[in-house]
Amino acid sequence: MSRSDDRHTDTRYADLADVILALARIINADAHSDTGVVELTATEVNVMRCVDRQPGASPSTVAAATGLQRSNLSRALRDLESKGLIERVADETDGRQVRLVPTALAARNLRRLRGHWSRLLSAAGADDHDLDAVLATLRDLELGLAPSAQRKAGVQRP
Template sequence: MSASDDDHIDGRYADLADVVLALARTISADAHADPGVVDLTATEINVMRFVDRHPGASPSTVAAATGLHRSNLSRALRDLEAKGMIDRVADAADGRQARLVPTDRAARNLARLRASWSRLLSSAGADDDDLGSALRLLTRLETGLARSAQRETGV
């Protein structure tokens, strides 16, 4: 941590990050307990999340958006194809270019995960107002961090 980082410490943000990481570990452990869920690495999850939200994206677009080097992305794509989670389809305008699309298996896997996440978190006792506020805050933080990353990388 640099000296300038010390000047910008707000314990609330650090506490929020700590809670988010703890929740992520709990949610991940719960999902891994389901034998019907396809096990993905953190890199594969990152790629699938983008491709699911942007079906038909090119590999270079996915690499730029996820911050992955092309070699790391290529490995993740090979592994996701082997797991039946992603297909490469020819670009209609330029058959030499590939477009990435999630498979039906990926859609079923995501639906199963979302149901598991909903079940797990709904049992924790948050009310609808808390849930709405938390979702809005975390979405704003995710969007803000994505914008910062885009500015830093020029993408």
């Protein structure tokens, strides 16, 4: 079956994607109601997520991990710097290179967001006895999709 084929062998995956997208919209809209949270675009969220998980990453590493073109990444980095969330620091071994690090404001923003998300989702009334299994499944899906997203963006794996 080709990738463009409309037939599904398991519609549960399409249903899962639909629910994930709906939840993302709800969570994002609700987070914007907190005036103490620095608002970010979807691109900025992806970049911050990468920099938070890999402090000191190079712009090239972030571009590869996020699947962004260098020009789009450059714009996002400028915007994140202007919001006080990212700093560019000189590479200790090669002063011509820079490393990206989250600021203290970024750490506070992320803590506030994570607390907000936790309260929002825990108040939704879902039974959380399977939460660990759900998290593991979603993380597996993310890891499985990451190489595909990088291939589509033209990123070469080492």
